[in-house]
Amino acid sequence: MLVMRCIFLLLFVHSLSSTHHDEGMRQPESYDDSWMNELQKPKLKGKPRTGIEEDSSYEPGSAPSDIIEVGKTVGVSAQEETGQCPASHPNVYHNGQYCCQSGREKIYTPQGDKCDGSAIQRDSLCCEGDKYIECPSGNCDSLNTDECRVATDKDGSEYRGTVAVTSTGLVCQRWDSQYPNSHSRTKQNYPSAGLEENYCRNPDGEPSAWCYNGEGTNPRWYFCDIPKCVTGFADEQLDNLEKQIKGRIRKLNVEDIKDYLKSDDSLAVLQWQLLNNLKEGGLPINLQDETIRWLFNDREAMENLLTSGDIEDNRWKEAIEILAEIIRQDSNAKQGIKLKLAVAIGLTFSSDVYSMAHGGKIDGIARYHNYARWADDELLFEPFYNLNAWQLRYVVGSWAEDDELVWARNNALAEFRNPNKIGSVTHSMVEYNLYNADNVSVHDPGYYYGKPVTLEWIHTIGGVCGAISKFGTGMAQAFGIPGLPVGQPGHCAFIWLKNGTTWNLDNDISGWAESTTHTGIQYTWKLQAPFFPMMNEAQLNPNLYRLSEKMRIIAGAFAESKYRFLILEDATTICPQNYDLWYDMADAISDEKVDENMLPRALSPILQKYEEKSREVKNIAKGKGVRASAYQELASKITEGSSEWWSNETTAWVEIDLGGPCIIMEVRVHWWGVSYSNDYDLYAETDGEFNLVRTREEEDRSDSYYNPWGTLQGWSDKTSKLRLVMRSGNIDPWYGKYFFGIRQIMIIGKELGNVQAISVNKAVKTNKSTGGDKLVDGDYSTYWTSNAKNSWIKIDLDGLCVVNYMQIDWLDDVTGKQKIQYKVGGKSKLLKKGRFTQLKVKGLATEIHLKLQKSKSYSIREVTAVGFCYDARDILKMKAYMGFEQPDTASTVYVFHDISKMIQDFKCTLC
Numbered sequence: 074m075l076v077m078r079c080i081f082l083l084l085f086v087h088s089l090s091s092t093h094h095d096e097g098m099r100q101p102e103s104y105d106d107s108w109m110n111e112l113q114k115p116k117l118k119g120k121p122r123t124g125i126e127e128d129s130s131y132e133p134g135s136a137p138s139d140i141i142e143v144g145k146t147v148g149v150s151a152q153e154e155t156g157q158c159p160a161s162h163p164n165v166y167h168n169g170q171y172c173c174q175s176g177r178e179k180i181y182t183p184q185g186d187k188c189d190g191s192a193i194q195r196d197s198l199c200c201e202g203d204k205y206i207e208c209p210s211g212n213c214d215s216l217n218t219d220e221c222r223v224a225t226d227k228d229g230s231e232y233r234g235t236v237a238v239t240s241t242g243l244v245c246q247r248w249d250s251q252y253p254n255s256h257s258r259t260k261q262n263y264p265s266a267g268l269e270e271n272y273c274r275n276p277d278g279e280p281s282a283w284c285y286n287g288e289g290t291n292p293r294w295y296f297c298d299i300p301k302c303v304t305g306f307a308d309e310q311l312d313n314l315e316k317q318i319k320g321r322i323r324k325l326n327v328e329d330i331k332d333y334l335k336s337d338d339s340l341a342v343l344q345w346q347l348l349n350n351l352k353e354g355g356l357p358i359n360l361q362d363e364t365i366r367w368l369f370n371d372r373e374a375m376e377n378l379l380t381s382g383d384i385e386d387n388r389w390k391e392a393i394e395i396l397a398e399i400i401r402q403d404s405n406a407k408q409g410i411k412l413k414l415a416v417a418i419g420l421t422f423s424s425d426v427y428s429m430a431h432g433g434k435i436d437g438i439a440r441y442h443n444y445a446r447w448a449d450d451e452l453l454f455e456p457f458y459n460l461n462a463w464q465l466r467y468v469v470g471s472w473a474e475d476d477e478l479v480w481a482r483n484n485a486l487a488e489f490r491n492p493n494k495i496g497s498v499t500h501s502m503v504e505y506n507l508y509n510a511d512n513v514s515v516h517d518p519g520y521y522y523g524k525p526v527t528l529e530w531i532h533t534i535g536g537v538c539g540a541i542s543k544f545g546t547g548m549a550q551a552f553g554i555p556g557l558p559v560g561q562p563g564h565c566a567f568i569w570l571k572n573g574t575t576w577n578l579d580n581d582i583s584g585w586a587e588s589t590t591h592t593g594i595q596y597t598w599k600l601q602a603p604f605f606p607m608m609n610e611a612q613l614n615p616n617l618y619r620l621s622e623k624m625r626i627i628a629g630a631f632a633e634s635k636y637r638f639l640i641l642e643d644a645t646t647i648c649p650q651n652y653d654l655w656y657d658m659a660d661a662i663s664d665e666k667v668d669e670n671m672l673p674r675a676l677s678p679i680l681q682k683y684e685e686k687s688r689e690v691k692n693i694a695k696g697k698g699v700r701a702s703a704y705q706e707l708a709s710k711i712t713e714g715s716s717e718w719w720s721n722e723t724t725a726w727v728e729i730d731l732g733g734p735c736i737i738m739e740v741r742v743h744w745w746g747v748s749y750s751n752d753y754d755l756y757a758e759t760d761g762e763f764n765l766v767r768t769r770e771e772e773d774r775s776d777s778y779y780n781p782w783g784t785l786q787g788w789s790d791k792t793s794k795l796r797l798v799m800r801s802g803n804i805d806p807w808y809g810k811y812f813f814g815i816r817q818i819m820i821i822g823k824e825l826g827n828v829q830a831i832s833v834n835k836a837v838k839t840n841k842s843t844g845g846d847k848l849v850d851g852d853y854s855t856y857w858t859s860n861a862k863n864s865w866i867k868i869d870l871d872g873l874c875v876v877n878y879m880q881i882d883w884l885d886d887v888t889g890k891q892k893i894q895y896k897v898g899g900k901s902k903l904l905k906k907g908r909f910t911q912l913k914v915k916g917l918a919t920e921i922h923l924k925l926q927k928s929k930s931y932s933i934r935e936v937t938a939v940g941f942c943y944d945a946r947d948i949l950k951m952k953a954y955m956g957f958e959q960p961d962t963a964s965t966v967y968v969f970h971d972i973s974k975m976i977q978d979f980k981c982t983l984c
Contacts, residue, residue, distance in 0.1 A: 229282030229299050230266075230275040237271045237284070239295035245271040245284035253289035273297035311352065314345040318631050327636075327643050334623040342623050343375040345630070350389045358390050364397040367407070374407070377416045380619045381462035382597035382608065385424045392423035399441050410458055411445055417465035421595065429472035429543060430525035443475045444468070448553070452482060454492040456573020457553025461612050464570060466595065467555035473547035477528045481551035484532070495552050496569035496579050499545030506535035542567035542580045558591040559602045565591070568602060576606045576964070585964040586716055598652045599971070603964035610957070611650035621648035625657055635666035642675050649956025655972050662945070663980040670900075673873045673919045676948045677897045680917060683951040684875055690738060694820035695966070696954075696973070698730040713966045714817035717745045720799075721810045728796040729818065733828075733941075738787040739821040740767070740795070745814025746779055747806065750799035755785060758794035766790075780816060787822060795820065828877055832921070832938035836869040848936045856884045856934045864925040866936060873897070874942035876918050880911045884932035892924040949976045 226232060237245045246254055248268035258276050260268045266276035273282040283296045318341055322330050333339060347369070351358060360366065368374050384392060396419035400406045406415040422437030447453055460468070471478065489498035506515070513519050515537050524530055528547050531540045542558045542565045549556035549569040556569035561583040568588075571577040578585055588602035598604045611618045624644040628637045638661040645654045661667075694712040701708035703720040710716035711727060718727070740755065756763040772783040802812030830851075837845035840861055847855040848866060879893055893905045895918035905914055921938055925931050943951075953972045957965045 228275055228278070228280055229273070229297075230278070232274065232282050232299050233267045234272065234299070235270075236273045236282075236297050236299055238297065239273075239284060239286065240298045241295055243290070243295060244287045245273060245297075246287035247271040248274070253287070254285045254293055256285060258285075273299060311345060311348055314341050314348070315631070317341055318345065318627075322627065322631060327639055330627060330632075330640065331620065331624070331643075331647075334620055334627070337372060339623055340370070340372045340375065342626055343372070343379055344369055346379055346626050347375065347389065347393075349630075350387060353387060358393060362397065364400050365393060367400070368393065368397060371407070374412060374416070376615075376619050377413060377462045378419070380615070380622050381416055381420060382466060382595070384420055385595060388423040392419040395419040395422055395437055399438055402438070403442070403445065405445070406441075410448065410460075413460070413462040413465055414444055414448075414469070415441060416462040417469050420462070421466045421470045424595065426470055427472065427593070428474050429547075430474060430477065430527040430530075435472075435474065437469070440469055440475060443478075444553070453553030454495070454573070456492050456570075460553070460555065460570075460573060461615060463597070463608065463612055464555045464573075467557050467570075468550050468553055470557070470595065471547055471550040472543065472593075473528055473550065477547065478551040480527075480529050481548050484529070485548060485551075489548075490552075492552070492554055492572045495554055496545045496549045496556060496567070496571070496577065498548050499541050499580070502532050502548075503541050503544045504535035505537060505541065507537060509534055538580060539565040541565075545569065545579055557594050557605075559588040560591050561587050561589075568605060570609070576609055578602070578964075584716070586710075586967045601967065601971075603967040604652065606962070606964040607650050607652060607968045611648055611652075614648075617648045618651060621645075621651045621654060625651070625654055628661065629657060633666075634661075634664050635668070635671070637661040637664065638667050639671065639675055645952060645956070649953060652968075652972070655953065655975055658949075659975060659979050672945055673897050674900065676873055676945055677917050679948050679952045679955075680873055680875065680943060683948070683955060686955060690821060690823055692819045693731060693735055693822050693824050694729055694818055696969075697732055700728045700730075702726045711815055711818050713970060714743070714819075714963050718815050719745065719748070719805075719811040720802075720813045723802070723812055724798070724800050725802075725813050726796055726798045727815065727818070728794060729820065730794050731792065731820070731824070734791040734793050734825040735820075735822050736787070736789075736825065737792050737795075737820060737822040740785040740787070741817075741819040741821070742772075742783040742785075742797070743816040743818070744781050744783065745805075745811075745816050747803045748811050748814035749774075749781060749783070750802055750813055752801040753797060753799045756796040756798065757788065757790065757792040758796075759790045759792055763794070763796060764790075791825065828939055828941060830937050831870055831874050831876070831940050831942050832868050832936065835871055838867045838869075840864045848933060851935070853882065853934050856932055858884075858930065858932045859925070860930045862927070862929060864931055866923040866925075866933075868921045868923075868936065868938065870919055870921065870938070870942060872919065872942040872944055873948065874918055874938070874940050876914055876916050876921070876938050876940040878911060878913045878939050879905075879909075879921070879923075880935075880937045880939070881909070881923075882934040882937075883910065884934055890926050892926065894922040894924070896920040896922060945981060946976050946979055949979075 239245065246252075247270060248259060258266075258268065260266075263276035267274055268276060271284065271287060273284045275282045279296070281296045282299050283294055285294045286292060321333060321338065321341075325333065334342065358365065360369070368378075378392070378396070396415050399415040399418060403411065403415075405411045418437045418441045422435075422440075426435045426437065427433065428435055444453075448457065457468070473481070485495065486498055486501055489495055489501065508514055509520050509522075520536075521530060521534055526540075528544055531544045536544075539558070546556040546558055546567045546569065554570055554573060556567060558565055558567045559578075560566075561581070564582050566578060566580045566582070566588060568576050568578050578588065581588075585603045589600050590596040590602060596604070597608050621644040624640050624647070628640040628644070632640055638658065641654055641658045641661050644651070645658070648654070662672075697712050699708040699711050701711075701718060701720070702725045703722055704718060707716060707718040708727060711718050712729060737757070744750075750769065753769045754765055755767040757766045758764075766788050767785045772785055774784075775782045797818070799813050805811045805814065832849050833851050835849055837849055839845040839848075839857065839859065840863075841857075841859055844857045845866065847857045849868060876895065881891070890906065890908055893912065893914070894901055895904075895914075895916045897917050897919050905912055918938075923936060950973050953976070954969055957969065959965055
C-alpha cells in the first residue's frame with residue numbers, strides 16, 4: 074500500500090514570542106494536490122462476516138443466520154478488541170491490532186494489552202484511511218472521522234476536532250494541566266476556545282492550531298497538522314481543475330471533445346463535478362482519507378457514482394462516506410457487481426431508509442454485506458449480477474428488513490420463483506381484505522393486531538392495495554430484482570424490473586400517466602413513474618450515457634457559450650433518453666451567440682433522418698390533433714394512450730387530424746371498460762370531403778371483456794383526417810353514465826408530407842437592386858427582368874425546409890442554362906444543372922440560389938419552391954421521438970409529451 078500523502082500541509086517552524094510560547098522560525102502554509110493525479114491501490118482490511126446458507130428450517134421471528142446485524146462492525150468486532158492504550162499516551166487509539174496515534178504516522182505496536190511506543194510505518198493496516206477507533210478506556214466503539222478544517226477558518230481558531238499531536242509527532246499536553254509546561258491558556262481564561270483534553274487549538278490568534286509539548290522536551294509548544302476540509306480547498310482545487318479542463322478542450326471541435334471524454338484524462342471532469350457538488354452543499358469531507366483518495370482517482374468508481382441517478386438534498390458527503398466505509402470493510406467492493414452494489418448503497422442510504430415493519434432506520438452497510446453474501450451464495454436471480462448501480466438502488470432500498478427478505482426467499486411460491494414472475498406473486502400470496510378476521514377495518518390501527526407489518530404478517534392477514542404492492546415490491550427485491558411502490562389516484566400500485574430488463578406496472582388501475590413515485594422513494598429527474606423506464610433505457614448502454622453526462626458537464630461549465638448548444642445537441646444524439654440534456658438545451662439554444670448558420674447546420678441531419686423514417690410504417694396518429702363531441706379536454710389523450718376519453722351521450726364522435734396526406738394500413742381502437750360501440754362508421758377525408766371507409770361489421774375485436782382492442786384494415790386513398798361516429802354504446806358499471814370510452818386510437822401507416830409552396834413572399838435578392846419581390850409574390854401577372862448574361866436569384870426560406878421540386882415560370886422562351894444550389898447554414902448541400910421549367914429534386918435548404926447563364930436577358934414571372942418547412946422546435950421534437958426504442962408505449966408517450974412541451978417553451982429567437 075502506498076504511503077498516503079497529506080492534501081494540505083500546515084508546517085510552521087516558528088519563533089519564540091515574548092508573549093507566547095517558544096522560539097523558532099515559521100514557514101508559509103502550502104498544499105499538495107497530488108491526490109488528484111495518483112491512482113491509489115491501498116490494501117484494505119476486513120471482509121464480510123460469513124454466515125450459513127439459508128434453509129427451510131428458518132422460523133419467523135428468529136434471527137436468520139445469514140444476516141449481519143444492524144450496528145455491528147464487520148471484521149474485527151468491538152467485543153473482540155481487548156487491547157488498551159498506554160496511560161502515558163492518552164490520545165493513542167486501539168483497533169484490536171495496533172495502537173495508533175491520531176493524525177500522525179507514528180503507530181505503537183502492542184505487547185499484550187499495552188503499547189510499547191515503537192514506531193511502525195503508516196501503511197500498516199490500522200491507520201488505513203486515517204480512521205482510528207477511540208478507546209481511552211480500552212473499549213473501542215467510535216470512529217474519529219472529522220479531522221478537518223473548514224474554508225472560513227483560516228487560522229484554525231474554529232477547529233474543534235481531536236488531533237492531539239504536533240506536526241513533528243509530539244503528544245500534546247492537556248490544557249487543564251500545568252505539567253510539564255506551566256501556562257495561562259486555560260478554559261477559564263479562554264472560555265470559547267474549545268480547550269478540551271489535549272486537542273490542538275488556537276486560542277490566541279496564532280497562524281494555526283497548536284498545543285504545548287506534553288513530553289517535557291523542547292520545543293515548549295508547536296503547531297499541529299489540521300487537514301483542510303473539501304470546502305477549505307474547493308475554490309483552489311476547482312480552479313486548478315477548471316484550468317486543466319479548459320486548456321484541454323480549447324480549440325477542439327465536438328468530435329475531439331468526445332474523444333477526450335472517452336479517455337482516462339476525463340477523470341478530471343468527474344473530479345471537478347464531485348468536488349463542485351460538495352462545495353455547493355457546503356459539505357466538508359476528509360480527502361486525506363486514503364480510501365476516499367482512491368475513490369477520487371478511480372474512473373470506474375467515479376462514473377458509477379456520478380451517473381447512477383439523483384441524490385436528495387445534495388447529500389454527497391454522506392454517500393461518499395458510506396461508500397468509503399464499505400470499501401474499507403470489503404476490498405472486493407472496488408470492482409464489478411460489488412462496486413455497483415456499494416455505490417447503490419452509498420447513494421440510497423445517503424438519506425435515511427426506514428423499515429416498513431418497525432419504523433426504525435435500516436443499516437445500509439449491513440445491507441451491503443448481506444446482499445454481497447447472498448450474491449456470493451447464488452441466492453439471487455441471475456439478472457441481479459448484470460444490474461447497474463442505478464437499478465440496484467431499487468433493490469437495496471427495500472423497506473423490508475433483511476430477515477424479511479430471507480423469509481421471502483424461503484416462502485415464495487414455486488411457480489413464481491423466476492425473474493419474469495416474482496413481482497406478481499403478491500396476487501397469489503396476499504388476500505385482498507378490507508376487514509381482518511375480527512372484522513376490524515383496514516383503516517383501523519388494530520387491523521394488524523398491533524404487530525409489526527412484516528412481509529410474513531401481510532401474507533398472513535392480507536390487506537388492500539398498499540399491502541399488496543409493498544409485498545410484491547419486497548418479494549422482487551428479496552431475489553435481487555428492482556422494485557418500488559408507486560402512487561395512483563386513490564390507489565397504490567408498484568413497478569418491478571421484469572427479468573431485470575423491463576419495468577412492469579403491476580396492481581395497476583390508472584396506467585403509467587397517473588403513477589408517481591411513492592413518498593420515501595428516491596427518484597431521478599422527475600417524480601412521475603414513467604421516468605423510470607426512460608432512465609432504464611438511458612442506462613442500457615452505460616458508456617453512451619456516461620459520455621452524454623460528461624458532455625453535459627463540459628457544456629454547462631467549460632465550453633464557450635456559443636458552442637454549448639452544439640455540444641448538447643450532439644449529446645442528445647448519443648443518448649436522447651438523458652432528460653437533463655433537454656433541460657439544459659433550453660438555456661443553451663436561447664444564447665444570443667448561437668448564430669443563424671449554426672442552428673440549421675446542427676439540425677439538418679435530424680430532419681434528413683426524420684424524412685427517411687417518415688416514409689416508414691408507424692403509428693402516425695401519435696401527437697396529432699383530436700376533436701370530440703364531448704369532453705374535449707380529454708380528447709387530446711386519445712392518440713397518446715396516456716389517459717381515457719368518455720362520452721355520456723347516446724351518440725358520439727371523435728376526429729383525428731393527421732396533418733397531411735397519409736396512406737392508412739390499419740386502424741386500432743382500444744376501448745375503455747365495457748363502454749364500446751356496437752354500431753359505428755369510420756369516415757376518411759380525401760380532397761376535403763369525408764367518405765365512409767369502414768363499419769363496425771368489419772372490425773376484428775379481441776376476446777377481452779374489459780378494455781378490448783378493435784382492429785380495422787386500411788384502404789388505398791390518401792387520407793388527411795379520420796372521423797369515428799359511434800352509436801349503440803354500453804353504460805359503464807363504475808360511474809353508471811358513460812356510453813362510450815376510448816383509451817387509445819392507433820393509426821398505422823405512412824406520412825406523405827404536407828407539400829406546399831414554401832417560397833411565397835419570402836425575402837429575395839437578385840443581381841438587380843429592385844424587383845426581386847415580384848418573383849415570389851404569387852402574382853403571375855408581374856415579372857422580373859434582367860439583361861445581364863450572368864444573373865442570379867437568392868431566396869431566403871426563413872427556416873429549414875424539405876424541397877420536393879422547383880418551378881420557373883418564364884415570360885418568354887429561354888435558351889440559356891440554369892443552376893440551382895441549395896444551402897443550409899451557409900454551406901452548399903445540393904446542386905442541379907440544366908435547362909428546365911420544372912425540376913423534381915429532393916433536398917434540405919435554408920436558402921435557394923438560382924444562377925442564370927448563357928443568355929442575353931431573362932424574364933421570369935414566378936420562382937416557386939415546393940415542399941414543407943419546420944422550425945427548430947419541431948425538428949428537436951422529431952429527434953426526441955426518434956430517440957426512443959419503443960416510442961408508442963404508455964410510459965414513453967408520457968415522457969415524450971413532457972419533453973415536447975419543454976421544447977415548445979424554448980425561448981429561441983432563431984427557432
